[in-house]
Amino acid sequence: MEEDTSNINITIETIPTISVDCVIFGYDANELKVLVRRETVPFEDKVFLEWKFPGNHVRRDEDIDATASRILKEQTGLENIFAKQFMVFSDPNRLKRRKQDYEWVKPRLNDDRVITVGFYSLVNLSDVDNSTIIEDAKWANAYESMILMFDHSEIFDEALKKLRYDLLHEPLVFELLPEKFTLTQMQKLYEVIFNTTYDKRNYRRKVNKMAYLIPLDEIQTGVSHKPARLYSFDREIYEKTRTERFDFRM
Amino acid sequence: MEEDTSNINITIETIPTISVDCVIFGYDANELKVLVRRETVPFEDKVFLEWKFPGNHVRRDEDIDATASRILKEQTGLENIFAKQFMVFSDPNRLKRRKQDYEWVKPRLNDDRVITVGFYSLVNLSDVDNSTIIEDAKWANAYESMILMFDHSEIFDEALKKLRYDLLHEPLVFELLPEKFTLTQMQKLYEVIFNTTYDKRNYRRKVNKMAYLIPLDEIQTGVSHKPARLYSFDREIYEKTRTERFDFRM
DNA sequence: GATTTAAAGTGTCATAATAACAATATGTTT
DNA sequence: AAACATATTGTTATTATGACACTTTAAATC
Numbered sequence: 049m050e051e052d053t054s055n056i057n058i059t060i061e062t063i064p065t066i067s068v069d070c071v072i073f074g075y076d077a078n079e080l081k082v083l084v085r086r087e088t089v090p091f092e093d094k095v096f097l098e099w100k101f102p103g104n105h106v107r108r109d110e111d112i113d114a115t116a117s118r119i120l121k122e123q124t125g126l127e128n129i130f131a132k133q134f135m136v137f138s139d140p141n142r143l144k145r146r147k148q149d150y151e152w153v154k155p156r157l158n159d160d161r162v163i164t165v166g167f168y169s170l171v172n173l174s175d176v177d178n179s180t181i182i183e184d185a186k187w188a189n190a191y192e193s194m195i196l197m198f199d200h201s202e203i204f205d206e207a208l209k210k211l212r213y214d215l216l217h218e219p220l221v222f223e224l225l226p227e228k229f230t231l232t233q234m235q236k237l238y239e240v241i242f243n244t245t246y247d248k249r250n251y252r253r254k255v256n257k258m259a260y261l262i263p264l265d266e267i268q269t270g271v272s273h274k275p276a277r278l279y280s281f282d283r284e285i286y287e288k289t290r291t292e293r294f295d296f297r298m
Numbered sequence: 299m300e301e302d303t304s305n306i307n308i309t310i311e312t313i314p315t316i317s318v319d320c321v322i323f324g325y326d327a328n329e330l331k332v333l334v335r336r337e338t339v340p341f342e343d344k345v346f347l348e349w350k351f352p353g354n355h356v357r358r359d360e361d362i363d364a365t366a367s368r369i370l371k372e373q374t375g376l377e378n379i380f381a382k383q384f385m386v387f388s389d390p391n392r393l394k395r396r397k398q399d400y401e402w403v404k405p406r407l408n409d410d411r412v413i414t415v416g417f418y419s420l421v422n423l424s425d426v427d428n429s430t431i432i433e434d435a436k437w438a439n440a441y442e443s444m445i446l447m448f449d450h451s452e453i454f455d456e457a458l459k460k461l462r463y464d465l466l467h468e469p470l471v472f473e474l475l476p477e478k479f480t481l482t483q484m485q486k487l488y489e490v491i492f493n494t495t496y497d498k499r500n501y502r503r504k505v506n507k508m509a510y511l512i513p514l515d516e517i518q519t520g521v522s523h524k525p526a527r528l529y530s531f532d533r534e535i536y537e538k539t540r541t542e543r544f545d546f547r548m
Numbered sequence: 549g550a551t552t553t554a555a556a557g558t559g560t561c562a563t564a565a566t567a568a569c570a571a572t573a574t575g576t577t578t
Numbered sequence: 579a580a581a582c583a584t585a586t587t588g589t590t591a592t593t594a595t596g597a598c599a600c601t602t603t604a605a606a607t608c
Contacts, residue, residue: 065315066413108411112388136383136415138362161358163316165386213467232556249558250596267604273554274603482585499587500567517575523583524574 067164068115069103069200070131071207072124074187075224076173080240082204083123085185087197100197101204102185103164116167124171125180130223131169134210135203138163142199164199168207170223191243212241219260222281230268230276231255260286317414318365319353319450320381321457322374324437325474326423330490332454333373335435337447350447351454352435353414366417374421375430380473381419384460385453388413392449414449418457420473441493462491469510472531480518480526481505510536 072083082101089096102123106115116131140161173187181187188194196204214220221237235251255261260282268275322333332351339346352373356365366381390411423437431437438444446454464470471487485501505511510532518525 065313106388106413109390111390112386112413133386136362136386138356138415140359140361161313163313163356163362165388217463230556247596247598248556249598252557253595268556271555272605274556274605276556480585497568498585499569502586503566518585521584522576524576524585526585 065162066106066112067103067162068106068112068119068167069101069137069164069203070116070119070123070167070169071101071204072120072169072171073190073207073211073224074171074173074176075237075240076187078236078240080190081173081187082190083181083185084188084194084196085123085182087184098197099188099194100200106165112165116169120169123182123185124176126171126176129169129171130220131167132210132214133165133167135166135206136163137166137199137203139199164203166203166207168211170211170220172224172226174226215241219258219281219286225281228264228266228278228280230278232276234279259289260284313356313358315412316356316362317353317412318356318362318369318417319351319387319414319453320366320369320373320417320419321351321454322370322419322421323440323457323461323474324421324423324426325487325490326437328486328490330440331423331437332440333431333435334438334444334446335373335432337434348447349438349444350450356415362415366419370419373432373435374426376421376426379419379421380470381417382460382464383415383417385416385456386413387416387449387453389449414453416453416457418461420461420470422474422476424476465491469508469531469536475531478514478516478528478530480528482526484529509539510534 070083074081074083084099085102087098087100089098102119104115104119104122106112110118112133113131116133117127120129120131121127190204190208193201195201211220215238221234224237225234231252232248234255235246235248239245262280262282262285264278264280266278268278320333324331324333334349335352337348337350339348352369354365354369354372356362357368360368362383363381366383367377370379370381371377440454440458443451445451461470465488471484474487475483481502482498484505485496485498489495512530512532512535514528514530516528518528
């Protein structure tokens with residue numbers, strides 16, 4: 049009877065063949081981070097530990113964007129954060145490919161195939177209270193490669209590729225920055241994400257043309273040197289003045 | 299018994315909750331076209347006619363790219379043509395939204411929800427023998443809006459948006475052009491897709507910088523005026539010399 | 549309160565890219 | 579040979595870019 053209930057639950061509440069995985073990017077201390085969670089897979093007399101991106105099945109009456117929001121809420125405690133689907137992963141053999149590496153995969157080779165919609169998400173880590181992050185998750189440096197479960201390494205690569213692509217055409221940096229930020233913080237963020245450096249003067253000349261980047265009458269506090277001016281992003285001005293042709297590359 | 303077989307077929311051969319829809323773009327006679335097919339929906343004593351993009355369910359052992367290839371082969375007779383997934387459509391209410399418009403939708407409101415992966419595809423129409431296009435399909439002008447089934451209007455809008463986006467960053471025009479083409483043909487194609495015009499001299503100065511655009515020792519034939527030089531696209535040179543930063547905008 | 553420290557903030561020049569603009573060349577048709 | 583239709587080509591003014599180094603400012607230290 050318990051098995052019955054569980055089956056009914058899966059059939060009615062979720063769509064077992066479709067899941068959403070979220071690559072959640074954060075930026076802190078000049079590092080691009082990504083949220084991974086530990087998965088424990090009990091198999092025979094052992095327990096296997098694996099890292100993966102947070103994910104979940106799509107519920108029956110839920111748009112996939114809602115699935116992504118739900119995952120983000122559950123994992124970080126945050127709502128209304130930026131998330132965007134970037135690719136569908138549908139390799140029917142994703143389990144098989146790791147057959148040789150992981151014993152526990154073997155008995156699951158005949159499981160139903162799952163198609164995954166990858167989302168990437170951007171959060172400003174200064175907003176994130178670490179107590180709201182679920183226990184088995186951690187912010188890992190995005191560039192320190194770790195072994196991930198299933199096809200999650202591929203999902204990460206595609207997410208980063210898409211993030212970079214989109215950053216050149218939309219003002220997405222502001223999702224990763226605090227409400228008020230300095231131009232140096234913004235420049236560093238670009239430099240970390242694109243793994244490059246820019247000339248400070250040229251960078252400032254460029255961003256000064258962005259009408260939606262608002263200099264505030266406030267300066268940085270708590271630094272032991274000349275404090276920098278703070279800026280904020282004005283979404284309204286951006287929406288009004290955006291043109292298809294503008295781009296954010298240096 | 300027939301019903302049984304059909305059910306088994308759906309369950310075993312395909313994943314009923316996941317489908318692929320293809321927006322197939324073609325270019326001919328200075329027009330951007332898109333392949334639509336007529337669907338007949340018998341309901342009670344009537345038959346409803348609807349237009350939609352070719353689509354199909356994903357088979358159980360098939361990567362979604364393979365599903366897209368299969369659809370393209372079936373509808374156009376062509377193989378190895380460019381196709382790229384661009385977005386997942388998952389609105390659980392897509393049938394409900396048309397409840398008021400179409401009687402035949404009503405009894406299907408409780409059908410299982412289908413999540414659709416949208417692909418766009420590019421074909422060079424001079425290669426397409428019209429006899430290989432299936433009977434119920436036609437090439438429609440992409441800009442003459444027509445009423446499409448389900449959420450296919452939204453799918454088209456997103457496909458065109460993504461096509462334009464990608465065209466600025468990858469040499470996709472060549473997928474829509476014949477093997478050998480003139481610079482004017484290439485310019486016109488851009489102009490049609492981006493709904494704009496360019497100055498011929500400036501356009502040529504720009505494309506002359508593309509090392510992978512090869513001037514041939516051949517000229518146009520069959521025109522009643524000065525024939526233009528033919529060019530071809532060299533994929534190898536492109537792959538070797540591509541940089542992330544180059545872009546195709548004017 | 550003078551000095552040190554650390555990052556903020558700022559300008560020039562040479563080169564490259566862009567936008568606006570029109571006349572000549574070359575095949576085909578009549 | 580003239581008319582036609584499109585191909586092909588160059589200049590100039592403006593704007594964008596890339597390379598490059600010194601001065602300013604607040605806090606911390608002596």
